Structure formats: structure tokens, C-alpha cells
Amino acid sequence: MSIAVITEQAVTNADKTFLQLRSDIVEGEIPAGGKLSETELSTKYQVSRAVIREAINRLEACHLVERRANVGARVVSLTPDGLIQLYQVREALEGMAARLAAKNMSDEEIADLTALLDNHFQTVKDGNSYYQEAGDLDFHYRIILGSKNQHLIEVLINGIYHLIRMYRVQLGMAGPRVTTAFDEHKHVVQAIANRDEELAEILMRRHILYSKNNIERKLLQS
Amino acid sequence: MSIAVITEQAVTNADKTFLQLRSDIVEGEIPAGGKLSETELSTKYQVSRAVIREAINRLEACHLVERRANVGARVVSLTPDGLIQLYQVREALEGMAARLAAKNMSDEEIADLTALLDNHFQTVKDGNSYYQEAGDLDFHYRIILGSKNQHLIEVLINGIYHLIRMYRVQLGMAGPRVTTAFDEHKHVVQAIANRDEELAEILMRRHILYSKNNIERKLLQS
DNA sequence: GACGACTATATTGTCGACATTCCTCTAATC
DNA sequence: GATTAGAGGAATGTCGACAATATAGTCGTC
Numbered sequence: 280m281s282i283a284v285i286t287e288q289a290v291t292n293a294d295k296t297f298l299q300l301r302s303d304i305v306e307g308e309i310p311a312g313g314k315l316s317e318t319e320l321s322t323k324y325q326v327s328r329a330v331i332r333e334a335i336n337r338l339e340a341c342h343l344v345e346r347r348a349n350v351g352a353r354v355v356s357l358t359p360d361g362l363i364q365l366y367q368v369r370e371a372l373e374g375m376a377a378r379l380a381a382k383n384m385s386d387e388e389i390a391d392l393t394a395l396l397d398n399h400f401q402t403v404k405d406g407n408s409y410y411q412e413a414g415d416l417d418f419h420y421r422i423i424l425g426s427k428n429q430h431l432i433e434v435l436i437n438g439i440y441h442l443i444r445m446y447r448v449q450l451g452m453a454g455p456r457v458t459t460a461f462d463e464h465k466h467v468v469q470a471i472a473n474r475d476e477e478l479a480e481i482l483m484r485r486h487i488l489y490s491k492n493n494i495e496r497k498l499l500q501s
Numbered sequence: 502m503s504i505a506v507i508t509e510q511a512v513t514n515a516d517k518t519f520l521q522l523r524s525d526i527v528e529g530e531i532p533a534g535g536k537l538s539e540t541e542l543s544t545k546y547q548v549s550r551a552v553i554r555e556a557i558n559r560l561e562a563c564h565l566v567e568r569r570a571n572v573g574a575r576v577v578s579l580t581p582d583g584l585i586q587l588y589q590v591r592e593a594l595e596g597m598a599a600r601l602a603a604k605n606m607s608d609e610e611i612a613d614l615t616a617l618l619d620n621h622f623q624t625v626k627d628g629n630s631y632y633q634e635a636g637d638l639d640f641h642y643r644i645i646l647g648s649k650n651q652h653l654i655e656v657l658i659n660g661i662y663h664l665i666r667m668y669r670v671q672l673g674m675a676g677p678r679v680t681t682a683f684d685e686h687k688h689v690v691q692a693i694a695n696r697d698e699e700l701a702e703i704l705m706r707r708h709i710l711y712s713k714n715n716i717e718r719k720l721l722q723s
Numbered sequence: 724g725a726c727g728a729c730t731a732t733a734t735t736g737t738c739g740a741c742a743t744t745c746c747t748c749t750a751a752t753c
Numbered sequence: 754g755a756t757t758a759g760a761g762g763a764a765t766g767t768c769g770a771c772a773a774t775a776t777a778g779t780c781g782t783c
Contacts, residue, residue: 290570291765294570317734318734326768328735328768328769329766329767330768332555332736333767336559339562348512348735348774349512349734349773349775350774364650367601367652367653372590372593374593375589379589428586430587430590434590434656514736540763540764540765550738551736551738552738571764571766572745573764
């Protein structure tokens with residue numbers, strides 16, 4: 280009952296290649312700014328160029344690669360400012376998601392979310408921070424899905440979250456802040472449970488804003 | 502100096518087909534929910550299926566069509582709730598855009614924006630409402646671009662705005678509200694000119710919320 | 724030695740054909 | 754008559770080859 284799995288089952292060959300490539304990019308096997316040669320990838324994955332092109336198109340759709348006509352596709356290059364901009368969008372969208380979740384989540388979903396947080400709290404109190412990132416992700420995913428807003432879900436889960444993970448991996452940043460994040464999560468859930476849309480949004484925005492500030496500090500250090 | 506043109510120059514053949522198809526969809530020549538047959542379109546536009554597939558992929562990227570593996574692509578179907586959800590996302594993103602614009606627009610850009618609004622006001626005061634929608638678009642585009650946030654710009658201008666226009670055309674809705682919108686625009690610009698980020702966001706969000714409420718009323722009538 | 728035009732090569736864009744999958748219609752059975 | 758199995762057809766998925774374009778390197782000139 281813990282992880283809110285997003286099932287992305289690949290039916291076609293291009294699907295598999297897309298998922299593989301996305302993983303390779305997000306996990307840094309293909310470095311940021313790196314070129315995606317169609318011929319090279321087609322030999323590497325043993326598929327035709329058409330399949331590779333299809334996959335690259337979808338990667339472009341989620342803003343992981345950029346294409347220039349007659350030149351080719353490159354993995355997006357990571358800049359500190361790019362990450363900040365990403366968090367600005369995330370703040371706006373997840374704030375709205377929290378607001379809508381407070382309105383649209385069923386009582387059962389809210390109960391589940393509360394249980395998840397209790398569970399998560401126990402895990403961390405025992406000194407385990409292993410599932411930390413997974414737990415954080417699960418929390419945010421549930422609220423996003425709880426918004427019941429298809430556009431929000433699409434943009435955040437299929438777009439921004441992969442990009443953020445890419446930044447996190449390649450900039451070698453640790454997961455989300457451990458200590459304070461729990462309380463922030465708890466307060467957001469409380470606001471949702473109280474059906475307080477306004478407060479839910481404010482708290483979620485602040486939660487993400489803190490993350491952003493934290494990241495900005497780390498970026499300035501290096 | 503009026504319209505902030507977004508130059509989308511088509512270099513490749515797939516580009517042209519994409520732009521053509523997008524126009525056909527948004528303007529309703531291909532109806533909502535309609536099927537996009539690859540073979541049919543390839544004969545219609547005199548290009549190979551590969552070009553059509555590429556174009557359809559991009560249409561899918563901006564959420565104008567939905568594809569099912571081994572089945573095909575259909576134009577998204579329009580529902581009242583879908584439009585409401587779109588406006589929720591728009592409220593969140595453009596609110597953030599206004600906030601960032603208050604922070605990041607140059608003094609010159611702000612002066613231009615003010616001039617634009619004065620100009621627009623003159624036009625309407627004279628009883629001309631012909632440029633009404635164009636003017637509204639121009640206002641919003643400038644603020645979005647003024648945010649200097651690439652992700653925000655991408656999602657709004659390449660994604661949401663085309664979808665909203667599609668709704669407007671096919672649901673036969675008139676353009677934005679005429680009378681009150683001017684004052685709202687003016688107040689947003691004033692907040693931006695004062696570099697008041699918080700107020701700029703609040704006013705922009707409210708402006709879009711009013712639009713949404715207005716649309717909801719019209720939808721309920723029919 | 725620097726700059727510009729030209730050629731060569733490699734990569735992407737486009738095409739038509741084949742393979743595979745899904746949907747429909749028919750027919751047979753319960 | 755309803756349901757299910759199967760054949761048929763039409764659409765999408767995939768492939769390899771050709772055409773068009775950009776980049777790199779070379780040559781020539783100033």
C-alpha cells in the first residue's frame with residue numbers, strides 16, 4: 280500500500296525504447312548536453328531508426344531532450360537557473376494540486392494518505408532514512424493524483440518530476456531535506472483533511488519554496 | 502508594436518504538416534474526438550506517413566490528440582470539466598508568471614506593456630472591440646514571456662493556449678469578457694510596474710478565476 | 724597567417740513496402 | 754436467439770533505402 284505506482288506498460292517497441300532512453304538520461308548514463316545519434320542508438324538497441332526517432336520525439340515532449348532540425352537531438356543541459364525555474368513551476372502547480380486535493384480527494388484517500396504519513400514517520404523515527412526519497416515521492420504523487428486534474432497530473436508526473444530527478448542525480452544532490460520535511464507534510468495533510476483549500480495550497484507552496492531555497496544555498500556553495 | 506508575435510518557422514516538412522494539422526484541429530475543421538487516420542492524412546497532404554506520424558506525435562505532445570497503441574490517434578474530446586481543469590492550471594501558471602514578471606521584466610518591457618494597454622483602452626473606448634481577443638492575447642503573452650521562465654512559457658504558449666482556443670472555437674464561446682477585463686489588466690500591470698510580486702500574482706489569479714466563473718455560468722446555461 | 728569558398732562526409736528527413744495488431748463481420752454451436 | 758471462435762480487412766508499427774541538409778576539413782586567395 281505504500282508506493283502509488285504509476286503503471287507505464289510498454290506495448291510497442293518504441294515504448295520500450297522510450298522508457299529505456301528516459302531512464303538512461305535521467306540516471307545520467309547519457310550525460311546532460313550529450314548528443315543522441317539516431318544511427319548510433321539504432322545499432323545499440325537493435326531497432327530501426329524509425330523507432331529511435333519515435334522515442335526521441337517523446338523525450339522531447341517531456342522536455343528531456345531538445346531537437347534542432349537537420350542537426351539532431353541533445354539531452355537538455357542543466358543550469359542552476361534551470362532548476363530554480365523548474366521549482367517555480369512546481370510550486371505553482373503543486374500548490375494548485377494541494378488546493379484541488381483538499382476539495383476533491385475522497386475521505387478514504389485522505390485516510391490512506393494520513394496512514395502513509397504515520398507509517399513514514401515511524402520508519403524515520405527508527406532511524407531508517409532508506410525509503411526517504413520514495414516516501415517523499417509517494418506523498419507528493421498522492422496529492423497530485425488527488426487533485427483529479429488530468430492536466431496537472433500529466434505535466435507534473437510525466438514532465439517535471441523526471442526532470443527534477445535528472446537534476447538531482449547529475450548534480451549529485453541528496454534527496455529532499457529529512458528533518459523538517461515531515462512536519463511540513465503533516466501540516467499539508469491536516470489542511471487537506473480539514474478541507475481547507477486555501478491553507479493546503481499555501482502550505483504546499485511554502486514546502487516547495489523551502490526546498491527551492493535549500494537547493495539554491497547548495498548551488499551557491501559549489 | 503502591438504502583437505508579440507511568436508515566430509514558429511517551419512523548416513522541415515513535418516513542421517509544416519504539424520502547424521497545418523494543429524490549425525485544422527484548433528479551428529475545428531477536424532472535430533473534437535475525430536480520428537486522425539495516417540493513411541488518409543498522408544494522401545490529403547501529399548506527404549508520406551512518416552511525416553504524418555511525426556506531426557501527430559507533436560500534436561500529442563501539446564495534448565491536442567491522444568494516441569492508443571495499434572489503434573490510432575484521435576483529437577481530444579472536449580468536456581465542460583476539461584475546460585474548467587484547464588483554467589485551474591492556467592490560474593496557477595499565469596499567477597506565477599505575473600509574480601515572476603514583476604520581478605524579471607525590464608523597465609522598458611513594462612513601459613511597452615503600459616503603452617499597449619493605453620492603446621488597447623483607446624481602441625475599445627472608441628467602440629471598437631474588433632481587436633479585443635488579439636489584445637487580450639497580447640497582454641497575457643507579454644506577461645508570460647516577461648516571466649523569463651522557459652518552462653512556464655513552453656507549457657502555456659505551446660500547450661494550454663492552443664487548447665483553450667480550441668475550446669473557445671468549438672464551444673462557440675465569445676472571446677474574453679469585454680467590460681471588466683480592462684480594469685483587471687490595468688491593475689495587474691500597475692502591480693508589475695510597482696514590482697509588487699505578491700499583488701501581481703493575486704490579481705492575475707483573480708482575473709483568470711473570474712474568467713473561469715464566467716465560463717462556468719455559460720456552460721451551465723446550455 | 725587569416726579568411727572565405729568548396730568539397731566530402733556524416734547525419735537527419737522522407738519515402739514506400741512489409742509485418743503485426745486490432746476491429747468487424749460472419750458463421751457455427753449451444 | 755445469444756454467444757463465441759475464426760477469417761477477413763484495414764489500420765498502425767517497423768524496416769531499409771534514398772534524398773536533402775549541416776558540419777568539418779581542404780584548398781585557394783588575399
